[in-house]
Amino acid sequence: MALTLEQMRHTAKLARLELSDEQLTDLMHAINALMAHFERLQALPLDEVEPTSHSFPVYNAFREDVVGATLPREAALANAPEARDGLFIVPRIVEE
Amino acid sequence: MKELLTLSLAEISQKLHQREISAVELAEATLTHISAVEPQVQAFLTPTPELALEMAQQAQARLDAGERTPLLGVPVALKDNLCTAGVRTTCASRILHNFVPPYDATVVKQLREAGAVFVGKLNMDEFAMGSSTEFSAFHVTRNPWDLERVPGGSSGGSAAAVAAHMAYATLGSDTGGSIRQPAAFCGTVGLKPTYGRVSRYGLVAYASSLDQIGPLTKTVEDCAIVLNAIVGKDPHDATSVELPAPDFRDALIDDIKGIRLGVPKEFFAQGVQPEVAETVQKAIGLLESVGAEVQEVSLPMAEQSLAIYYILAPAECSSNLARYDGVRYGLRVGAEKGHIGMMEATRATGFGKEVIQRIIIGTYALSSGYYDAFYLKAQKGRTLLRQQFDSVFQQVDALVCPTTPTPAFKIGELVDDPLAMKLADVLTIPVNLAGLPGLSVPCGFVDGLPVGLQIIGKPFDEMTVLRVGYTWEQIACLQDELRTPRGLGGLG
Numbered sequence: 270m271a272l273t274l275e276q277m278r279h280t281a282k283l284a285r286l287e288l289s290d291e292q293l294t295d296l297m298h299a300i301n302a303l304m305a306h307f308e309r310l311q312a313l314p315l316d317e318v319e320p321t322s323h324s325f326p327v328y329n330a331f332r333e334d335v336v337g338a339t340l341p342r343e344a345a346l347a348n349a350p351e352a353r354d355g356l357f358i359v360p361r362i363v364e365e
Numbered sequence: 366m367k368e369l370l371t372l373s374l375a376e377i378s379q380k381l382h383q384r385e386i387s388a389v390e391l392a393e394a395t396l397t398h399i400s401a402v403e404p405q406v407q408a409f410l411t412p413t414p415e416l417a418l419e420m421a422q423q424a425q426a427r428l429d430a431g432e433r434t435p436l437l438g439v440p441v442a443l444k445d446n447l448c449t450a451g452v453r454t455t456c457a458s459r460i461l462h463n464f465v466p467p468y469d470a471t472v473v474k475q476l477r478e479a480g481a482v483f484v485g486k487l488n489m490d491e492f493a494m495g496s497s498t499e500f501s502a503f504h505v506t507r508n509p510w511d512l513e514r515v516p517g518g519s520s521g522g523s524a525a526a527v528a529a530h531m532a533y534a535t536l537g538s539d540t541g542g543s544i545r546q547p548a549a550f551c552g553t554v555g556l557k558p559t560y561g562r563v564s565r566y567g568l569v570a571y572a573s574s575l576d577q578i579g580p581l582t583k584t585v586e587d588c589a590i591v592l593n594a595i596v597g598k599d600p601h602d603a604t605s606v607e608l609p610a611p612d613f614r615d616a617l618i619d620d621i622k623g624i625r626l627g628v629p630k631e632f633f634a635q636g637v638q639p640e641v642a643e644t645v646q647k648a649i650g651l652l653e654s655v656g657a658e659v660q661e662v663s664l665p666m667a668e669q670s671l672a673i674y675y676i677l678a679p680a681e682c683s684s685n686l687a688r689y690d691g692v693r694y695g696l697r698v699g700a701e702k703g704h705i706g707m708m709e710a711t712r713a714t715g716f717g718k719e720v721i722q723r724i725i726i727g728t729y730a731l732s733s734g735y736y737d738a739f740y741l742k743a744q745k746g747r748t749l750l751r752q753q754f755d756s757v758f759q760q761v762d763a764l765v766c767p768t769t770p771t772p773a774f775k776i777g778e779l780v781d782d783p784l785a786m787k788l789a790d791v792l793t794i795p796v797n798l799a800g801l802p803g804l805s806v807p808c809g810f811v812d813g814l815p816v817g818l819q820i821i822g823k824p825f826d827e828m829t830v831l832r833v834g835y836t837w838e839q840i841a842c843l844q845d846e847l848r849t850p851r852g853l854g855g856l857g
Contacts, residue, residue, distance in 0.1 A: 272729065284683060284728040285690070286721060287699075287709035296722055299783040303726070306784060307672045310742050313749070320744030321751060323574050323604070324560050324800025325824065330603035344467040348694035359692055360704045 271301045366394045371848045374439055374533040374587035381428060381438045388428060388438030392421035392482050395440040399484065399531045402853060407506050408516075408526040410445045411453050412485035420482040427480055435590045437480035442532040444523050445486040446493055447578070448567040449473055452483075456569050457501035458491045460689045460696045460715025470567020471602065472536060472578050472595045479594045484532055487522030491717045492686065493543055493571045495519050496789040499780050500719045507776070508551060509850035510814055514773040517547030517789070523581045524551035528850050534582045534591050538568055540575045541674055542768075542793025545805035548581050549768035549817025552807045552847050554588045554834070555581045557793075559825045560800035561606035564599030572681035573604075575674075575797040583847070585806060585835040589613035592827065608825060616831035619839045622656030624829065627761035631667045632819075635791050637770040644809040644816045645767045651840050652765070652833070662757045662764070666750040670795040671787060673750070676730050676743035677798075682720075683727030689715065722783075747798050754799045758823045763833055767792055768805040768817030792819065802827045806834045807843055813851060 272280075277293040277300075288296070342355055351358040369377065369386060380386050386394075396414050403409060417440065424438035443449065446456045448466035450473075455461045469477065476483075490500040498506045498521025506521045508514040509529040516525040520537025524547035527535050537544040539557035548555025556579045563578045570576060580591035593614070598607040628649060633642050653659045691697035691711030699710030716724070730739040757764070769789055779786040796803040801821055808818035818837060822830035838844075 276729070277725070280725050280729045280732065283732060284724050285687075285705070285708045285712055286716075286724065287706070287713040288721070296718075296725060299722055300726055300729075302783050303675060303787075307676060307739070309669060310672045310676075310746055311738070313669065313742070313746060315742055315745040315749070318745040318748050320741055321748040322744060324747075324751060324798065325606075332600065340467055347467065348464055350691060350695070350697035351700075357693055360700050360702070360707050362704050 271304060272297055367398070370394060370398050370530045373584045374582060374590060375435065375584070377533055378435045378437070378439055382433050388421040388425040388482065389418065391438060392417045392440055395484055395531065402529050402531060405507060405512055405853065406509055406525050406529050406531070407504050408487055408522040408529065408531060409442070409485045410455055410457060410488050410503055410522070413452055413483055416452065417482050417484045424480045424482060434480060436476065436594055439481055439533050440484045441476060441481045442485050442487050442523070442526050442535045443473065443483065444489050444520050444535065444537045446489060446538055446569040447473055447536060448569070449483070449486065452486060454486065454569070456492050457489045457503060458715065458717065458720070459502045460711070462696065464694050466567070468567065471564040471599045473567060475595050487526055487535060489522055490519035491720050492569065492682070493519040493538055493540055494682070494719050494723055496542070496546060496786050497774070497779065498522060499776065500717055502717050505776055508773045508852060510552060510852050511773065512852045514775050514814070515550065517550035517773060519543040520581065521547050524548050524553050524555065527551070527553045527581050527583060529853060534580055534587055536578055537581050538576055538578050539797065540572050540678060541797050542790040544579045544581060545768050545793050545803055545817065545819060546790060548805040549815065550773040552815030552850065553581050553583060554585055554807070555579065555805045556588050556592065556827070557796065557803045558592065558596070558827055559802045561604055562802070562825065562827070563595050564597070564602040564605045566599055566601035570685040572678040573685060574681060575678060584844070585831055585838050586614065586617055588804070589617060589831055611828060613827060613831060616828040617835045618832050619836050620656070621652060621833055621836045623658065624763070624833065625658045625660070625761040626652060626833070627660060627662035627757055627764045629662050629664045629667065629757070629764055629766055631664055632766035632792050635668065635770060636788055637767055638811070640811040641767050641771060641816050644811060645818055648808040648818050648837060648841070649765050652837060655836065655840060660761065662761060664753045664757060664795065666746065666753050667795045669746050670750060670798055671791050673743045673746040673798060674794045675726065675787065676739045677747065679723040679727030680730045680740050681727070683724045683731065686720070686724055750795060751799045754801065763829050764821040765833070766819050766821070768819040769793070772811050772814035772816055796821055800824060802830050804830045804834045806837055807847055808837065808841060809843070
């Protein structure tokens, strides 16, 4: 199975990556070379096997619902590309 | 002063305790050495000389007050994917080029409390994705054994800094071999602890079901000392495990009589260079001669590991790296394009080619219609691999094999070949998929380049892994040779 340019465009959109067709074509060749290696997985008898998401069973980790220390607002905003009045500034999302 | 720099962490700690040198003098000597060697090696992204001197003064005050702990006053350095409060943490990515964390990673906090002295943040492959440190967005790091060669990756800066004596120990992270592979390439010791042994809070996430933090050091003893400082349950990392913490130095027993070592035959196939296999076989023979019981074992699923890894790790990465959107921190590009346009432009500009490749693979593998064919299959393959490890560990106490199929390759040699570079991790990846502890110790040289012996243990049995590594170190007697990496003409 190999990815097409159309699938590459769609996947890049899902991943929020602005890439030119030239970049996508380049990537497609590299990815398809790797995908050929993944094909071997398809041949394994895996129908009866349970999937493993972590190497050890990790169950829900609960804790008491208590108020703890949080980052001061200034510290949280210190790395913001743009901030004003204690808020992150982003491009307009809702049209006028 | 130079001979002090080539000492092990345990040895320099003794000198500090006995007041043969002060922590400030040691920090100054280390910083001077870094200035001399760093132009050739380029292991650092952000050196922190001022911080180092400040921490050295604090450490000396504690030494003066009578405290005698093994990391107190010892210069160490950190991979640049570990958050350090107030010190730039870039992950070797343009997207985080200006990111200054407001908090410390748990391991960083633990080292601070232990009194270690931070000399800087180390180069790596961008977001820990790579095997040569060539995917750093900033610069290439060179192998102290041969400056034309890579130090390995992704913790290439961490390994090169230890090999070139710019720090007595460093921390790295290992998702598919990123501690053990560069350790092998640079002739240092490197340990990936069991998944859950060390908190990942404050480690910039790549593939969360695989990532683990661990030490790179000059000796197995030093490795045990650093491990002692960083283990433990952390309420900030739900996957960290509550376990009684042994003193890992108790594992430093020069005796492995009766220890059952398995030699997984698949780890000597898969493109392993005959000279590397020979060097490792020789080491295994020596371990047998001092009383280890050696037997061949088989892990057929290991040969599927690369395929499993390159679905699971990109899938997790595509999710983890979704947070870099130009809104709250890091790079922002194209704010005039609206909020979606800004995210798309920021991410395409800020991420390098390898990271973008993995995000695309992961997004595709998780996308509707393909999930069962790729992601689910890979997770099931992982189960089979884990079961095979479990069954092998019924027969043996630890596994021994090469860390990498070849010694360090040349800079630029594999950078354009999507599969060849990834094969450098083919012997380390199975250990991450199964969550096991894995140690690389230097075991000899091929063409003047270090070769690593990998020791793989049962879950949470770092003790046996360290014991085998320590015993090997005592028989191998490579310490003098390892002290002087050839690429630096002695010490530079």
